[in-house]
Each structure stands twice: as C-alpha cells, then as structure tokens.
Amino acid sequence: MPQLAKQRDVTLSIIFTVSTTAFSIIAWMVANTYSEAYRLVQYDDLDHAYDVFFGEAFTYIFFLHLLFNLYAFFNETGLELLHKIPFLKHEYKNIIPEIFTTTRIWLITLMLFGAVLSVRFDFDVLIIWLVAPPVNILLTFYSIYFTIPKLRKNFKGFGRYFWGNVGITIAISLVLLLFLAPFMRGGNAIPITLILTSITLICISTPLAWYIYKHKFEKLTEIQMLKTELGKSDANLNFLKSQINPHFLFNALNTLFGTALQENAERTGEGIQKLGDMMRFMLHENTLDKISLTREVEYLNNYIDLQKLRTSRSADIKIDTHIEEQLNNLQITPMLLIPFIENAFKHGISLQQPSYIKITLQTKEKTLYFDISNSIYIKADNDPEKLKSGIGLENVKQRLALLYFGRHELIIRESAQEFFVHLTLELD
Incomplete structure (x- = not known):
C-alpha cells in the first residue's frame, strides 16, 4: 500500500495483493474444512458444504x-487527505492530527475484531463497530471544538450543553435509522446498534468532551493569559530600560571626565573613568556565559581602585593587593570573584578603626589561586550593614557548585579578628 500511495510499482503491488488474498482464502477454506468437519453433516451433499465453507472464507478474508x-x-495518505478538506484546513487546523490519530485507532480495533471473528461472520458485531465508534468520535470533536466553546462564550453551563447533546443524539439516531434500514435482515443488529450508539453518545462522549475541554483548552487559555501578562511585563521592563540609555550614561561620564581634567581634578577624573569601564563591563560582558580572565581581572582592579580612592585619606586602612597580570587565554564565568572582594570591603573596612584587606590572585597553567583576607570589626547598632547576611557569598557558592562542580575548592574561615577566603579553580 505505501508503494501504491506513492504511485510506484502499481501493477506489481496490485498483483501481490490479489495473489495474497487468493492464497489466504484457499488456505482458510482448507483449514476450516478440517477444523470444523463436524459441520459437513448439516448439508445434503459435500459440494454444497464446500460452497458454504468457501463463501465464509471468502467473506472473512x-x-x-x-x-x-x-x-x-490511510496511514500513508490520511494527513494529506484531511488537510485537503477546506473546513478543517481553514477553521480547525489543529484538529487534523487528532482526527488522524483517532481514525487510525478505530481502524486498528476493526482489524483486531476482524482477526478474532470466527469463520461464521458475526454481522451484528460488525454493524455495531462500524457505526458506534465513528459517530461517537465525530460528536466528541464537534462538542470540543464547536458546541462547548460557543456555549462558554455565552456563559452557558453543563446543563445546557448536556440537553443540547441529547437533542443531537435523537437527530443522529433518526438519521442512522433511515440509513441502516435497507440493511435490516430481520435480526437485532440495527436496533442494538442504535440503542448502544445513543447510550454511548449521552453517557460517554458528552461528559468526556466536556472533561477534555475543561482540562485542555481552559488550561491553554490560562497559559495564553499568562503569556500575555508576561509580554506586558517584558514590554514595561524594556520601556524602563530604554529610559536609561547606556550610551547617554557613557556620554555623561565622558563629559564629567573632561570637566574634571579641565579643573585639574585628577582623582575625580580617574574615578569617573574607572566607573565608566565597570559599567561597560556589566552591560556588555556580564551577560556572557564565559569571558577572558583578563577582562575579569580588569574589572576587579577597577573596583579595588575605586575603593582605594574612597579610603585613601584614612591612614589606618591598609589595602594590599598582589594580582598577577593575565596574558593567557583562560576563560572564566563573569562576576565570579567580585562578590568576595565586595564582601571584604563591605564588612572589613572601617573609617573609624584600623582595618586591612589582603588580596592575592595568581594562575599556574589552568589553575587559578585566589586568596583574600580582611579584618573584622564590630559594627555600630545604626549601621545598615549590621543586619545584612552574606547573600552574595551564598550566591557565588551556588554558582560554583553548578558551573564548576568537581573543579573547585572553596575554604572560608572566620575568627574573632579575621575573615579568610581561599579559592582554587580549574579554568577552561
């Protein structure tokens, strides 16, 4: 059949199909003759019995x-055929894969019924299974994609939907009666089919369609609303971001830097320049997964230099740094080291008491060694930093565990007078 669908080897495929069918009929007739030989006595002569056996085998096979x-x-061309239906193609495009899947399942069940039917073909079962499942499938899809959405749009509940489907079921039963009446052979197949179809339409398909709609489409509506709200939040955030243009800030800093040089305020100009470099780093490189260790060290040096400008007038504050210049091609996650230095300046420096910070950074091959120690002093009760916990350090611990699992060693020690951090990091 795939060859026929693709219009390749049509003649050979037809010959193979016909020959296979003929062989199956003969094989089934012979097997049935031996397995049910006791039935031969029911007929007047063997020729008539063989005719009956052949007819049963032919019908079944x-x-x-x-x-x-x-x-x-259908498995080969079903989707293509469904996409050619104008109503489905334009109005309910998303329903096509679901119709394709349910139709395949129905055909599979028909094959299973066919495989287990006895040689005496069960007409009642065939009629029931040919009619009941497709009708229920169609009503379910109709309810999910048309009836329920229309009722929900008009704020109607399950009661209106249920009694509406009862009316549809009555109409379907009358149509099926007119359609199946010519096939009545005096048996109970048609009445049983109509009764069973009506019961399943009302008791199974109607509540099932309501349940599917409630748990599928209303969830999708909720997700769509959340996406809309998220889009509004993103738009507001982008609007706020646009109010502070980075280029404007850089231009303003350059203006201040030029003014400071004109007024011979070298220290002010130096601070503005370093602040501008730090802002540029945070806006552009801080968003990357990895940056060069050289750029990370430049950011650390700018931060330390700004802190030195702030504390340079206090002779009791000692800041000792030994940071090697990095001329290698090592890569590091941005903003990974700065929390330790920020923590040292935040908690280790006092403008009223003697304090110190010692920072050492060096690399050997692909290993980074980073040590920082700072004095500890008792903060005043009105100091806003007194009650703050080290959120930055906890964050960097989590980042190290996620990004450098098994490739780092972090040691933090604290005494009454000193806070010490040692970090060993295997870089890329």
Missing part, C-alpha cells in the same frame, strides 16, 4: 484484507 489495506492507505 476479503473483509480482513480490506481492513488491512484501508488502514495502510
């Missing part, structure tokens, strides 16, 4: 092969 080929054909 033909039906089974028809189902197999129908499934194979």
Whole structure:
C-alpha cells in the first residue's frame, strides 16, 4: 500500500495483493474444512458444504484484507487527505492530527475484531463497530471544538450543553435509522446498534468532551493569559530600560571626565573613568556565559581602585593587593570573584578603626589561586550593614557548585579578628 500511495510499482503491488488474498482464502477454506468437519453433516451433499465453507472464507478474508489495506492507505495518505478538506484546513487546523490519530485507532480495533471473528461472520458485531465508534468520535470533536466553546462564550453551563447533546443524539439516531434500514435482515443488529450508539453518545462522549475541554483548552487559555501578562511585563521592563540609555550614561561620564581634567581634578577624573569601564563591563560582558580572565581581572582592579580612592585619606586602612597580570587565554564565568572582594570591603573596612584587606590572585597553567583576607570589626547598632547576611557569598557558592562542580575548592574561615577566603579553580 505505501508503494501504491506513492504511485510506484502499481501493477506489481496490485498483483501481490490479489495473489495474497487468493492464497489466504484457499488456505482458510482448507483449514476450516478440517477444523470444523463436524459441520459437513448439516448439508445434503459435500459440494454444497464446500460452497458454504468457501463463501465464509471468502467473506472473512476479503473483509480482513480490506481492513488491512484501508488502514495502510490511510496511514500513508490520511494527513494529506484531511488537510485537503477546506473546513478543517481553514477553521480547525489543529484538529487534523487528532482526527488522524483517532481514525487510525478505530481502524486498528476493526482489524483486531476482524482477526478474532470466527469463520461464521458475526454481522451484528460488525454493524455495531462500524457505526458506534465513528459517530461517537465525530460528536466528541464537534462538542470540543464547536458546541462547548460557543456555549462558554455565552456563559452557558453543563446543563445546557448536556440537553443540547441529547437533542443531537435523537437527530443522529433518526438519521442512522433511515440509513441502516435497507440493511435490516430481520435480526437485532440495527436496533442494538442504535440503542448502544445513543447510550454511548449521552453517557460517554458528552461528559468526556466536556472533561477534555475543561482540562485542555481552559488550561491553554490560562497559559495564553499568562503569556500575555508576561509580554506586558517584558514590554514595561524594556520601556524602563530604554529610559536609561547606556550610551547617554557613557556620554555623561565622558563629559564629567573632561570637566574634571579641565579643573585639574585628577582623582575625580580617574574615578569617573574607572566607573565608566565597570559599567561597560556589566552591560556588555556580564551577560556572557564565559569571558577572558583578563577582562575579569580588569574589572576587579577597577573596583579595588575605586575603593582605594574612597579610603585613601584614612591612614589606618591598609589595602594590599598582589594580582598577577593575565596574558593567557583562560576563560572564566563573569562576576565570579567580585562578590568576595565586595564582601571584604563591605564588612572589613572601617573609617573609624584600623582595618586591612589582603588580596592575592595568581594562575599556574589552568589553575587559578585566589586568596583574600580582611579584618573584622564590630559594627555600630545604626549601621545598615549590621543586619545584612552574606547573600552574595551564598550566591557565588551556588554558582560554583553548578558551573564548576568537581573543579573547585572553596575554604572560608572566620575568627574573632579575621575573615579568610581561599579559592582554587580549574579554568577552561
């Protein structure tokens, strides 16, 4: 069937299908003759018995092969055929994969029924399974994609939906009665089919469609609302960001730097320049996954130099740094070391008491060694930093555990007079 669908080897495929069907009919007739030989006595002569056996085998095998080929054909071309239906293509495009899947399942169940039917073809079962599942599937899709959305839009509840489907079920039963009436053979197949179809439409398909809609489409509506609100938040954030243009800030800093040089305020100009470099780093390189260790060290030096400008007039503050110049190509996660230095200046420097900070950074091959120690002093009760916990250090610990798992060693020691950090890091 895939060859037929692709219009390749059509003649060979047809010959193979016909020959396979013929062989199956003969094989089934022979097997049935031996397995149910006791039935031969029910007929007047053997020729008549063989005619009956052949008719049963032909009907059964033909039906089974028809189902197999129908499934194979739909499996190959079903999606393409469904996309050609204008109503589905334009109005309910998302329903096509679901119709395709449910139809395949129905055809598979038909094949399974065909495989287990006895040689005496069960007409009642065939009629029921040919009618009931497709009708229920169609009503379920109709309810999910048309009836329920329309009722929910008009703020109608389950009661209105249920009784509406009862009316639809009555209409479907009348249509099926007119359609199936010519196939009545005096048996109970048609009445049973109509009753069973009506019961499943009301008791299974109607509540099932409501449940699926509530748990699928209303969740999708909620997600869409959340996406809309998130989009509004992003728009507001982008608007706020646009109010402070980085280029404006850089231009303003350059203006202040030029003014400081004109007024011979060298220290002010130096501070402005370093602040501008730090801002440029945070805006552009801080968003990257990895940056060169050289750029990270430049940022650390700018930060330390700004802090030295702030504390340079106090002779009791000692800041000792030994940071090697990095001429290698090592990469590091940005802003990984600065929290330790910020913590040292935040908690280790006092403008009223003697204090110190010692910073050492060096590399050997691909290993970074970073040590920092600072004095500890008792903060005043009105100092806003007194009650703050080291959130920055906890954050950097988590980042190290995630980004450098098994490739770092962090030692933090604290005594009554000193806070000490040692970090060993294997870099890329």
